[in-house]
Amino acid sequence: MRDVAIIGAGCTKFGEMWDRSFRDIVVEAGTLAVEDAKLSGEEIEAMYVGNMSGGQFVNQEHIGSLVADFAGFASTMHIPSTRVEAACASGGLALRSAVMAVASGYHDVVVAAGVEKMTDVETGVTVDALASAADREWEGFMGATFPALYAMVARLHMHRYGTTRDQLAQVAVKNHHNAMGNPRAQFRNEITLDTVKNASMVADPLTLFDCSPITDGAAAVIVVPADQAKKYTDTPVYVLGAGQATDTISLHNRADFCTFGASVAAGKRAYEMAKVTPKDIDLCEVHDCFTIAEIVAIEDLGFFKKGQGGPATLAGETAMGGKIPINTSGGLKACGHPVGATGIKQAVECVEQLRGTAGKRQVAGAKIAMTHNVGGTGGTAVCHIFSNERRK
């Protein structure tokens, strides 16, 4: 198996892009990544596109062909292009698929992209489309939406570990603060604990500001064999580890939902492959679709003991300059959450941090960065570990 490196990364602005279409944004992200890699389009051999629900959001399936076509790789090059789907983990899974394609030797230059256009339908349609990431028969038909499911996680976590309303709110406050340094972020405004606590209730205890938004956006990275990376760039970012895992799709079939088994397993597999431990990670982009999700994630990935995620967050240990900066991009909460694009955006953030080009949100001296991308309430989790130094 060959080592793999990322040589180019691109990401659109995240937000409500009323005047742009699905294909516009994914082609923009891909073009940015190709330009960043100083690549010629003819060198691209294959493409994996993470997309959760083009069918429900824009009535478009057959995403692989569509994206290859409008990227200009279909009609003459006829490259293989594959859409991958694992709900909100579709982006992370697209990257893992691209990494495997290169590692296996099948292809040398592969694009991993993620895209979602969520604002072309009414909010109710969006909410229902997102609910298809849960168990439709046993959760969806019973009226459970994602805020409701994550609210149950929050309630149990609060009950068992004493996690507080302020600790949850601090996740949103921190991520909004981080987004101030990210020109691509959907929300670039400071908020306070009171902003979160006084916002409209969505699913007790989660208010509007505990929830990630509905977002349009796309991101792309280019992966090549590590041995060839320096041919394209002086600053390749190496993929040290990749882990993917599943758990029961429904929350009620878990023995415990204060921990997401898929996150633990995917993290463990990525750590083992990268031969690093949580202590070695300089920054991590975790899947904060709700504030409680970030607290559960930083515990499941081993940065904090179970039950300590909340106090650590309130104490600033996950803030810029803290023990382990979490979601320097602003996370799903403030950078935005175009569901199929999020996993790739997390990788783009890690690439910029490891190149030292993250500007105001730069983690000084970052050497190892990690992503954690979750589908549904943890039915799928995908983790990647990156470094600006090649595996020894």
Added chain:
Amino acid sequence: MKLGISAYGAYVPRYRIKVDEIAKVWGDDADDYKNGLMVMEKSVPDMDEDTATISVEAARNALLRGADPKKIGAIYVGSESHPYAVKPTATIVAAAIGAGPKMTASDFEFACKAGTAAIQACMGVVAAGIAETAMAIGADTSQGAPGDALEYTAAAGGAALVISKTDHIAVINHTCSYTTDTPDFWRREGADYPRHGGRFTGDPGYFKHVLSASKMMLESQGTKPGDYDYAVFHQPNGKFPTRAAHTLGFTKEQIKQGLTCPKMGNTYSGASMVGLSAVLDVAKPGDRIFVTSFGSGAGSDSFDITVTDRITEVQDLAPKTWDYIKDAKYIDYAIYAKHKGKINVDH
């Protein structure tokens, strides 16, 4: 040749329902709507009030302020709730106020800006010499589906302006419009209630058009927001016009008098014109008024208006807008449902 307003009148039905009462029925958080929309209560028509009767009341108030029905050569009524799909409201108004039959009349529809589109059409027929004076009306018994966010604001009311070459109480210095094909809010033929694009009605709808038309006006007139004594922006809620004013550089003091929506809701085609009427009620000779309407679909009409000396002669001749708004009789949701025809009594 100067074109201007020679008479005006407004009308707002007496009944009100509070946001709290509607929120109680739907299990919503009333404070969310009151803070989010900046609307406290809305006007409700009586059982036998509709766009035709509201238009007639507003037109009669314009007559009280000196308009001569025999000199009216055109009546255009803008509304989203004309009582008939086919058969004009404008002819009902004409007959009721003693205008015509040697005149033209028509109904207009351009979502919430049909009233200001009617003003521009009146300016056209008067300038062309087709009519000596012309009456533009914007009125609605606005529709909002039960439980929809629109239900918190969809109100009833209207205003009438008479456009002429002489006897001005206010001169219209200039009007300009900004129009695109933007589907932010619509009601299909035969549908009882409009549908809308949620947040899409904001930036790409209301703000794009209101700000564009307003900037066009300021540029063409070479004016700054500070040159105006009053400003009125279409008011689907209290928040949008407040934000539009702030973005353009108008102050809260400039928009306060015409900002009627927080206390009476959104009268759709009547909303900008009711706001303008409220300003004309108190304006002094020489005051300058900035008005920009908005209609979904979408477009904005902007007006630069200067009040003349004659304003003081007519202000007290008919009921004033804020007096109508303050004369409120509160009803509960059941009575409101009966008034709005939401209870089916065809049995």
